[in-house]
Amino acid sequence: MFTLTPLELEALRLSLRVGLWSVVVSLPLGILAAWLLARSRFPGKTLFNTLIHLPLVLPPVVVGYVLLVLFGKSGPIGTWLYDSFGVTVAFTWRGAAIASGVIAFPLMVRAIRLSLESVDRKLEAAARTLGARPWDVFATVTLPLILPGIITGVILSFIRGIGEFGATITFVSSIPGETRTLPLAIYNLLQTPGGEAGAIRLAVIAVVLAMAALIASELIARHVNRLNGHA
Amino acid sequence: MLEVAAKARLGSFSLDIQFEVEGGGITALFGRSGAGKTSTVNVIAGLRRPDSGRVALDGDVLFDSTAGIDVAPERRRIGYVFQEGRLFPHMTAAGNLAYGMRRIQAPDRSVSFDHVVDLLGLRGLLYRRPADLSGGEKQRVAVGRALLMSPRVLLMDEPLASLDAPRKGEILPFIERLREDLSIPVVYVSHVIEEIVRLADRMVLMSDGRVAAQGPVEEVMSRIDLQPLTGRYEAGAVVTALVSGYDRDYDLTHLTFAGGVMQIPGIEVPVGERLRIRIRARDVALSVTEPTGLSIRNVFAGTVTDVSVDGAFADLVVDVGTPIWARITARSLDELKLAPGARVFALVKSVAIDGRSLGRRGRPIERDI
Numbered sequence: 001m002f003t004l005t006p007l008e009l010e011a012l013r014l015s016l017r018v019g020l021w022s023v024v025v026s027l028p029l030g031i032l033a034a035w036l037l038a039r040s041r042f043p044g045k046t047l048f049n050t051l052i053h054l055p056l057v058l059p060p061v062v063v064g065y066v067l068l069v070l071f072g073k074s075g076p077i078g079t080w081l082y083d084s085f086g087v088t089v090a091f092t093w094r095g096a097a098i099a100s101g102v103i104a105f106p107l108m109v110r111a112i113r114l115s116l117e118s119v120d121r122k123l124e125a126a127a128r129t130l131g132a133r134p135w136d137v138f139a140t141v142t143l144p145l146i147l148p149g150i151i152t153g154v155i156l157s158f159i160r161g162i163g164e165f166g167a168t169i170t171f172v173s174s175i176p177g178e179t180r181t182l183p184l185a186i187y188n189l190l191q192t193p194g195g196e197a198g199a200i201r202l203a204v205i206a207v208v209l210a211m212a213a214l215i216a217s218e219l220i221a222r223h224v225n226r227l228n229g230h231a
Numbered sequence: 232m233l234e235v236a237a238k239a240r241l242g243s244f245s246l247d248i249q250f251e252v253e254g255g256g257i258t259a260l261f262g263r264s265g266a267g268k269t270s271t272v273n274v275i276a277g278l279r280r281p282d283s284g285r286v287a288l289d290g291d292v293l294f295d296s297t298a299g300i301d302v303a304p305e306r307r308r309i310g311y312v313f314q315e316g317r318l319f320p321h322m323t324a325a326g327n328l329a330y331g332m333r334r335i336q337a338p339d340r341s342v343s344f345d346h347v348v349d350l351l352g353l354r355g356l357l358y359r360r361p362a363d364l365s366g367g368e369k370q371r372v373a374v375g376r377a378l379l380m381s382p383r384v385l386l387m388d389e390p391l392a393s394l395d396a397p398r399k400g401e402i403l404p405f406i407e408r409l410r411e412d413l414s415i416p417v418v419y420v421s422h423v424i425e426e427i428v429r430l431a432d433r434m435v436l437m438s439d440g441r442v443a444a445q446g447p448v449e450e451v452m453s454r455i456d457l458q459p460l461t462g463r464y465e466a467g468a469v470v471t472a473l474v475s476g477y478d479r480d481y482d483l484t485h486l487t488f489a490g491g492v493m494q495i496p497g498i499e500v501p502v503g504e505r506l507r508i509r510i511r512a513r514d515v516a517l518s519v520t521e522p523t524g525l526s527i528r529n530v531f532a533g534t535v536t537d538v539s540v541d542g543a544f545a546d547l548v549v550d551v552g553t554p555i556w557a558r559i560t561a562r563s564l565d566e567l568k569l570a571p572g573a574r575v576f577a578l579v580k581s582v583a584i585d586g587r588s589l590g591r592r593g594r595p596i597e598r599d600i
Contacts, residue, residue: 125278126317128304130380131334136305140330144321228321 004205008198010177011185012205018093018181019162022101023154026108030153033105034112055167056106064170067099071171095172096179100161108157115149116142145228148221155217159210182206233384233416237274237284237294246270246281246440252384252433257410257417259427259448262437262460268420269314271437272386275418276311277304288383308335310382310415314389316373318361324372325357331380341381342413350412351375351405367398371405378413385409388420399426406430428452428469428509436460449507453554467511468555474504490531490551495582512546512558514581519567521576529579531555535571540564549577 004012033052036042055063071078072090081087089095119142127137143150165183172179174188186202189195233252239245246267252258260268273279275286277293280301286294288309293302310331318327332344348354351371361369370390377385390406391399407430409417421427427434428448435445438460444451451457452469475492476485482497486506500506522530533551545564547557557577559569569575 120317122313122315122317123319125304126311126313127319127330129276129278129307129309129311130331130376131305131308132330133303133305136334141319 007176007185008202008205011180011182011202012209014093014096014177014179015162015181015209018096018100019158021094021097022104022161023108023158025097026101026105026157027150027154030105030108030112030157031150033109034116037109038113038116052109053106055103060103060164060166061170063102064099064167067095067102067167067171071095071098089172091172091175091179093172093178096164096168096181097161099167099171100164101157103164103167104157104160107160108153111153111156112146112149115146115152119145147224148228151220151224152217155213159213162209163206182209232289233275233418234285234287235271235275237271237281237286239270239274239279239281239284241270244270244440246274248437248440248442250435250442250445252416252418252435255410255414255416256432257406257419257430259431259434260418260420260437261422261424261427261434262443263422266422266437267440268422268437269388270440272311272388272418272420275384276309276386277302277307278311305334308339308380308383310377310380310385312370312373312377312385312387312390314392316361316369316393318364318369318372318376320361323358323360324353324364324368327361327372328353328357328375328379331376335380339381342378344379347375347378350408365398366394367401370394370398370402374402374405374409378409378415382415385415385417386420387417389422390419391421391423391426403429424452428507452509453548453556467509467514468553469507469509470553470555472506472508474500474502474506476502489553490533490555490577493529493579493582508582510555510579510582512556514579515549515555515557516578516580517547517549517557517559517563517567517569518576518578519569519573522578525578527578527580531577531579533575533577535569535573535575537571538564538569545569549575551577555579 037045037049068090069075071081073079073082073088078090081089087094089098123145124137124141127141128134132140162181163183164181165187168179168181169184174180174184180188182202182205186199186206189199189202232254235251236249238247244265244267248267248271260271262268270279274281274284274294281294281296283296284294285292285296292298292300293307294300319330322330328344328347332340348357351374353371353375356364356368356372361372364372374387374390387406391402394402403426409415410430419427419431431448433446434448434451436443436451436457443460444454444457449469449471470488472486472488472493474484475487477483477497478485478494483494484497484500486493486495486508531551533549535547536550536554537548539546540561543561545559545561547559547569548554549557555577
């Protein structure tokens with residue numbers, strides 16, 4: 001049987017925690033960004049779009065370095081977080097979640113934006129004539145209709161987030177039990193003499209996790225689509 | 232009373248309209264595609280903001296460009312049935328129906344859920360999703376959804392346009408029942424003259440973003456100067472007639488109208504009912520002498536009041552007590568020396584009975600006479 005060693009379990013749990021938190025925090029921001037890109041016009045929109053997609057094309061190491069500069073103990077955001085809330089993110093699992101979230105953000109925004117753009121805005125107009133205020137329309141018409149896109153975006157960014165390596169190791173290093181997620185643990189084992197067998201076991205876990213997430217996303221999206229009345 | 236005055240510009244199209252809808256009943260907004268009908272109802276609903284103008288409903292100002300008033304669509308309480316239904320695909324029919332109803336205060340609800348469900352025959356559809364409804368069923372749900380918000384005015388934008396003829400026949404009776412059942416004024420948009428003659432009490436005729444005419448359907452439809460707008464082939468006068476008798480021996484129904492008594496093959500309408508009939512110009516022939524030895528039984532004496540020539544054809548308005556139209560060739564016009572003031576006999580070959588009480592079931596009836 002395939003039983004996990006305490007170290008493997010720790011890396012898996014940490015990965016899931018980092019992935020979940022990164023998704024939970026970035027989802028509202030992702031919906032907001034997707035909304036701005038799909039629905040509104042404002043000066044600097046092109047720049048905004050570029051900024052959001054930057055993590056997709058930048059070397060992850062660069063993203064990690066930028067995060068370190070901004071969120072580090074003496075960085076502007078890092079100092080503010082510590083002074084206001086007593087929260088440190090550099091070299092903690094929270095930092096790992098931020099790195100994952102930032103790297104995966106473009107994927108989430110893209111998926112939600114695409115589904116937002118495919119929503120028939122005439123349905124929203126119909127809802128308004130029926131007495132629904134804009135927020136009400138969003139909650140009862142728009143949101144249910146873009147749910148498949150949200151689910152796709154969440155799962156994609158979750159998988160991408162738990163696979164994050166470059167930005168994470170640059171920003172929060174590889175601290176066992178704190179920031180050493182699955183990919184970091186695999187890398188660490190590969191650097192250790194005789195660690196290859198352990199690396200393979202972790203790689204299998206990573207593959208299983210990714211496949212499970214993809215299948216779940218597909219099943220949920222299909223179910224939601226059926227609820228939304230698409231064949 | 233609904234007062235609408237609006238100016239708007241969109242690319243090369245400009246809208247410049249002013250009309251009023253008084254009291255209950257159905258007011259048709261008629262015109263070709265591109266005449267600005269949908270833009271007009273969107274202005275009323277608040278979905279399109281005109282550049283300038285004023286929209287008021289029973290004295291309640293909904294839009295006024297000079298006063299800077301623009302009431303949001305959700306606060307206008309104007310029901311809107313869209314051409315494409317626009318049902319929410321993620322809700323059941325019941326969810327769609329209740330959507331607007333839930334969003335108004337209980338004291339403002341003048342229409343009950345069960346009443347609408349029964350009126351529109353929706354009982355069996357309640358738990359189906361729009362994807363599982365036919366086109367006609369979808370439109371019935373859409374009508375119900377708009378009614379259940381207890382609207383102050385109901386806008387219907389070509390609600391039958393996306394349906395085939397049998398489906399249309401299925402929905403029309405429901406719309407007719409609305410008029411009798413609920414006292415909500417309806418603005419009904421259509422480019423199909425038969426629908427309007429059947430349903431509407433008044434009409435606003437639109438062309439190129441302007442109001443060309445407005446008034447009672449009979450009056451607007453009988454104006455020959457509007458004929459290019461109301462349609463050539465189907466051109467004709469709309470006349471209200473009373474079923475005054477029935478000749479059992481020959482199965483003939485007698486219709487009394489302002490021009491006299493018309494006999495048509497028997498129709499199943501009780502004596503005393505009022506009908507609206509359409510006498511198409513192409514079904515009326517003219518004679519300058521009193522015809523004898525004819526098979527046509529319906530001959531009415533009258534005076535030519537208006538002539539308009541267009542190519543090979545001439546359209547004449549003949550006042551036989553009420554204006555009716557005749558279409559003859561331009562050559563006949565010259566040979567018979569017909570001009571305004573000429574005494575003629577109008578020979579009516581056929582009438583179309585577009586409904587009212589008769590139309591409640593089935594489609595309009597045609598009678599050759």
